[in-house]
Amino acid sequence: MEFVIETTNLTKKYGSLVAVDKLDLKVKADTIHGFLGPNGAGKTTTLKILVGLLKLDGGSVSVLGQDIGWDKPDVRSRIGYMPELPKLPKHLKGRELLDIYGRMYGMAKEAREKQVPKLLDMVGLRERGNDLIGTYSKGMQQRLGMAQALLNEPELVILDEPGLGLDPVGMVEVRDLMKEMAKEGVTVFLSSHLLHEVEQVCTHVTIINKGVEVASGTLKQISAKVRGPVTIEAEVDKLSKTVIKKVKELSFVTDVSEDGKKLLVEVKTRDDVRSEVSQAITAGGGIVIDMNLKGESLEDIFMDLLAKRKKGRL
């Protein structure tokens, strides 16, 4: 199975408002796929359709090779889902909740007895497992929400804003966990508005705005689609005309300009050519102090895409 999630013309309306508009979403197996978009873009709506909480108004959805239909629970036994700021029943204890959800997944007693303490340990709630969820902080509920999403050792994990409510340490732990899951062959589909989070863990990204797909692919592909030439910004000591001449001689360089001690090198390739540029600077007698790709962060790409979309250029 190449794609674990595949939607065709997925459409969802709330009255006259089109929340998701003919979305063609493809999530490859064994990837960490980011799902980005501003508030109200249709991310949570799409995720809820994938897990059977909302009905689609048009198109089709296949998850793990199965048509999701309506109220067909079987496919959900292979999925783990963590809702945005998960609301978990406050009258249950953390350990009880995981045990009951485990029963709903059809896990045998031995499997639950092994998996529940392991997950509580993993999310740092081992000591609080026998306390009522109502006494947990938001961050602890978020972590329990993550634990319940991994209970059934799913093939696909769908996470809706997993970083919300977590402290910086918790966020790093969640990121590491996602990377670990991907290594073990679990596909992670991650909706987030934290671009930094997506940038650090995702191999693939889909960006939507107002229910419409704006871009999809690897970060590199999306960047190429949006930004055109890449600029390398180098801070150089002993910057001279010779240095500029040497850099200009590189075949992929389209323009070179000076900005004080900084050298701005515009290149036409999407490959990382910083080492070649660095060698040219050294050959011209300059000393490279620092070198960066300018405007390559996901945040820049995201903002560019939305701006271009607004202007009707995408």
Next chain:
Amino acid sequence: MSVSHASWTAKFLAVVRYEILWNIRKKKFLGMLVVAFAISTLFLAGGHIVSAITGEPVEPNPDFVIGSNVGLVGFVFFLFAIVTAMNIISAEFESGTIVPLLAKPVSRTTVFFGKLFAAFLTLLATYCFLMIYMTIGGFVVYGPQNNLHLVPLSLLGALFSTLIWISIVLLFGTLSRSSLIAALGALGVWLGTTIIGQILGMLAGQGWILTYIPGVGNVGYVGGPPSGPGVGTAVSTGTDSIGPNLINYILHHSWKVTYYKIDIGAPTPGQVWIKLYSEPLSTVILTSIAVALIYFIVFVAISWYVFRRAQVTE
């Protein structure tokens, strides 16, 4: 993977466990339990209270337990229905816990009926405790009791009576997704049938309509009119009185129930009551059971249909 295709029963029991833990840890439910025990204790202590006031000794009463319907009366049924059924669907939506619950591989039908069954079990356990308490208390306070073998009929009747109110609360709760509306809607029905219906029935002579509505029903008399010389024994025809009527039928199967209306323009006190019609007690019981079953099935079916189609926008 430790997840197997669990049997429907295992998933159903997981939902039952989830709901029972919710029920027994609710402050509302615990409060109601205290109220019910307080009412039962008042029933038990009634003789001693009167004795303290009048100075006369407490007389043995071998029919106390059966005659008092072990302390369960219409308003108690209504309150127990409110506290056990209010959360079945509406509170799940209100608290947002419906999202992780319905994302599990359990069909909505299983969730719905599992929760309903849990409400039934909670009531069964509660009423059993109350009945044991009243039976032992009755024995201690009023001496040896007659017809204790009929106590299970009180239990059966009490469950029937409460299930009607549960179906009403469930219907309001499922349609509105609001626990407040569920409680207020059911309270409106209770007030309408219990107070307004009774007054209109007595004055207009149209009390027979109440026989076909859940609740206290119409009031008829055996052996004479409601007041005056040769006053009769009151018999309520509604779904709230299935238990006492079943016991009365076993003890006095030849009873005929006669209905009256008030003659507002009567010149003398002896002519206040106008006889309307009579029917055997067996007809009263069969009618109330049929009414109970029909309303319960219809209200539960509508609630189930609405819940199955409900989209989770929370």
